[in-house]
Amino acid sequence: MRILVTGRNGQVGDALTRSLQGLGDVIALDRSQLDLANPDTLRTAMRELQPAIVINAAAYTAVDAAESDEAMAFRINAQAPRVLAEEAERLGAALIHYSTDYVFDGSKDGAWLEDDATAPLSVYGRSKLAGEQAIAEVGAAHLVLRTSWVYGLHGENFLLTMLKLAETRDELSIVDDQTGAPTWSGTIAQATASIIRDAGEPAQLAALSGIYHVCASGHTSWFGFAQAIFADPSIAKPPRLHPITSAGYPTPARRPKNSVMNTDKFRRSFGDLPAWDHALADCLRLRRTN
Numbered sequence: 627m628r629i630l631v632t633g634r635n636g637q638v639g640d641a642l643t644r645s646l647q648g649l650g651d652v653i654a655l656d657r658s659q660l661d662l663a664n665p666d667t668l669r670t671a672m673r674e675l676q677p678a679i680v681i682n683a684a685a686y687t688a689v690d691a692a693e694s695d696e697a698m699a700f701r702i703n704a705q706a707p708r709v710l711a712e713e714a715e716r717l718g719a720a721l722i723h724y725s726t727d728y729v730f731d732g733s734k735d736g737a738w739l740e741d742d743a744t745a746p747l748s749v750y751g752r753s754k755l756a757g758e759q760a761i762a763e764v765g766a767a768h769l770v771l772r773t774s775w776v777y778g779l780h781g782e783n784f785l786l787t788m789l790k791l792a793e794t795r796d797e798l799s800i801v802d803d804q805t806g807a808p809t810w811s812g813t814i815a816q817a818t819a820s821i822i823r824d825a826g827e828p829a830q831l832a833a834l835s836g837i838y839h840v841c842a843s844g845h846t847s848w849f850g851f852a853q854a855i856f857a858d859p860s861i862a863k864p865p866r867l868h869p870i871t872s873a874g875y876p877t878p879a880r881r882p883k884n885s886v887m888n889t890d891k892f893r894r895s896f897g898d899l900p901a902w903d904h905a906l907a908d909c910l911r912l913r914r915t916n
């Protein structure tokens with residue numbers, strides 16, 4: 627079974643190259659090999675490669691930059707997934723696509739369910755929601771996996787930023803009024819692999835089509851996430867942390883206050899997801915041993 631992965635150099639794309647081993651003939655392409663900004667290239671690649679499953683790990687993920695780059699964000703996050711879904715439909719293939727907690731406005735008291743009303747606060751969130759809707763409209767076999775607060779040992783993310791800042795700073799002020807589930811890229815890649823292992827063929831995936839929340843269990847704030855990172859024994863001199871509100875760290879894009887997503891649907895269908903702090907410990911252990 628041929629599996630095409632886009633965004634090979636991203637956090638999730640990189641983790642997928644390891645987790646998908648043994649599950650098929652995996653072709654993972656980076657931006658230089660497959661540019662989502664170019665629909666013709668996408669159509670040609672899909673028709674030439676004829677994958678049974680396409681995993682779209684590429685996205686415009688620069689949340690703040692998207693505020694002043696709306697056309698490109700929509701091109702990559704909404705138009706490209708539509709083309710991938712159209713081509714998947716044409717081939718009888720299945721599309722696995724990632725979306726985000728930022729489709730929600732953060733106003734709910736409890737954890738967000740898959741069918742809760744969406745109301746993104748940012749261009750990025752709107753572009754990702756448009757991608758979800760485009761895929762559903764096309765009607766190909768599709769699983770849209772919404773995840774949150776992605777980190778890992780590869781790429782740009784909160785964990786690596788904190789580790790770098792620890793080398794130069796004695797004190798850090800970290801936002802404490804946004805709540806979510808930090809999710810290791812390895813967890814997302816493993817969850818994706820378990821979908822393919824369990825459901826396998828596109829026809830089976832078609833029966834499972836829809837949106838799934840895929841993030842670590844439990845929740846914390848960015849401040850709590852930073853505290854957990856700096857509790858790692860490998861950090862010689864952890865900076866002193868000060869909690870601040872979002873107002874104290876203004877950014878071009880607004881973020882949801884409550885990003886916590888309910889993952890029961892994924893667990894019922896495909897199995898367990900780790901607690902965020904356990905996954906962080908695993909990730910940091912991997913960093914120490916590498």
Ligand SMILES: NC(=O)c1ccc[n+]([C@@H]2O[C@H](COP(=O)([O-])OP(=O)(O)OC[C@H]3O[C@@H](n4cnc5c(N)ncnc54)[C@H](OP(=O)(O)O)[C@@H]3O)[C@@H](O)[C@H]2O)c1
Nearest residue numbers: 633635636637638657661662663684685687724726773776
């Ligand atoms: N990061 C998060 O906190 C977060 C949270 C919730 C949901 N998600 C979603 O999870 C998925 C994976 O995100 P991630 O964290 O792995 O993102 P990432 O590390 O930023 O990786 C995104 C990848 O997309 C590639 N890309 C961007 N524009 C492209 C284009 N025009 N053509 C081809 N590739 C292009 C980038 O290529 P280059 O390497 O060349 O730049 C990069 O490799 C995305 O759908 C994202 O929206 C992420």
